[in-house]
Amino acid sequence: MAVTQDELYATLDLDLSWSEAALPERVRTKHVHRVHPYHGKFIPQLVEILLGRYIEPGGxxxxxxxxxxxxxxxxxxxGYDATGVDIAAFNCLLMRVKTAPYDLAELGEELRDACARIDSLVPRRSRVPRRRYLRDWYAPQAAAELFAFRDLIPDYRHADVLRVVLSRAARSARRAAHFDLEAPREPQIGEYWCHKHRRTCRPVESAAGFLRRYTLDTLERIEEFARVRDVEREARVVHGDAREDALGGPFDGVLTSxxxxxLIDYHEQHRYAYELLGLDDRREREIGAAAFGTSLAAIEAYRAGIVAVLARAAAELRPGAPVLVVVNDRRDLYGEILARAGLRLEERLRRHVNRRTGRRAGEYYEDVLVARPA
Ligand SMILES: C[S@@+](CC[C@H](N)C(=O)[O-])C[C@H]1O[C@@H](n2cnc3c(N)ncnc32)[C@H](O)[C@@H]1O
Structure with missing residues (x-):
């Protein structure tokens, strides 16, 4: 028998569940959270509450x-220090750009200068992309503009910020349908019916407008974050495999999803950035990548991978510190994973995830597992 809404809500942690009206997209993606889209992230408001509930300030x-x-x-x-590890080079670039401390006057001068030069980017006709991916996914004009912008980047001290701007523009300028920017399968050549805009749309021909808009938007977002970040606190980014590389503890808590x-290929979703920037591709080390499938062997490899990471993280915790795992455990894997990692499950909180985006909308729940070393 179906449960009533009251029964359903009685099982939820309502402090961790928000409606679209209470927490609109623009707030969930405030300041630097939106310097580049990323499919599969959790929301800062959830992190804020969990840090406040479980970890001492300053930890x-x-x-x-x-x-x-x-x-x-x-x-x-x-007001916490933080270390983030990720196997995907683009994610690490993005994290470094979001969290680095900046001299805002110098950053502003550089980004405005780069923006002013976009108008005079004269694409050279001869530069047809050599790489197949770039030839297939970009109109010739768009590819030429992206290459010309890429050539400017070494002129600036804030080159990484401009690399993120280039990547975001490259994402928007792909020959992809507007409603399918997260994981388009085939280049969209010619007009198409757009589910997002409810009209006929055309694939993008040029990247210059995106480059200009995103350069200034990135500057604004970094400035906005600078007004609210705690200048005494630091973030460290480790590009590596969390099963093996040094994590750099001791830590006062783990918070992760x-x-x-x-489900998701984390390298592939930003393929354009790897192609344009020549980033180190370590996709074969991604735990649970969609490309590995969901066979019994793939699920066991996944379990073993997560166990290894959580066990190593737990070994670097201060006594009594919590491990908070935000997960949609629909395969019911995490009871066993935590036990194998030497963690004791204290609480399993359930939250409703509000998913606004049209074709992926729907009822969706996830758990917050609160565990500590056994
Ligand atoms: C669900 S996402 C995390 C999203 C994050 N909470 C956010 O808000 O952006 C999982 C991440 O794990 C990373 N990952 C997969 N295998 C890894 C490994 N072996 N070591 C470190 N990171 C890995 C993926 O690249 C991906 O970025």
Missing amino acids: HVLDPFAGSGTTLVQALES PPYPG
Whole structure:
């Protein structure tokens, strides 16, 4: 028998569940959280509450699956030090750009200068992309503009900020349907019916407008974050495999959302950045990547990977410190994972995840597992 809404809500932690009206997208992606889109992140408001509930202010937080750096950014805002580990080079670039301390006057001067030069980018006709991906996914004009902007980057001290701007513009300028920017499968050539805009749309021809807009937007977002971050606190980013590389403890808590088996390819979702920037591709070390599938062997490899990471993280915790894991455990894997990692589950909180985006909308819940070394 179906449960009533009251029964359903009685099982939820309502402090961790927000409606779209209470927490609109623009607030969930405030300041640097939106310097580049990232599919599969959690929201800073959830991190804020969990840090406040479970970890002493001023502590050092570890996120071994740090992704786009939501934990790190919120930690700096809430007055914690943070370390984030991720296997994907683009995610680490993004995290460094979000969390680095800046001389805002110098950053502003550089980004405005780069922006002014976009108008005079004269694409050279001869530069047809050599790489197949870039040839397939970009109109010739867009590719030429992206290459010309990339050529400017070494002129600036804040080159990494401009690399993120280039990547964001490259994402928007792909020949992808507007409603399918997260994981487009085939280049969209020619007009198409757009589910997002409810009209006929055309694939993008040029990248210059995106480059200009995102350069200034990134500056604004970094300035906005500078007004709320705690300048005494630091974030450290480790590009590595959390099963093996040094984590750099001791830590006062772990807060993380791990990858799920067979759901998202974290390198592939930012393929354009790897192609344009020549970033180190370590996709074969991604735990649970969609490309590995969901066979019994793949699920066991996933379990073993998460166990290894949590066990190593737990070994670097100060006595009594918590491990907080935000997960949609629909395969019921985490009871066993925690036990194998030497962790004792104290609480399993359930929250309702509000998913606004059209075609992926729907009822969706996730758990916050609160554990400590056994
Ligand atoms: C669910 S996402 C984390 C998202 C993050 N909470 C955020 O808000 O952006 C999981 C992350 O784990 C990373 N990952 C997968 N295998 C890894 C490994 N072996 N070591 C470190 N990170 C890994 C992926 O690259 C991905 O960014």
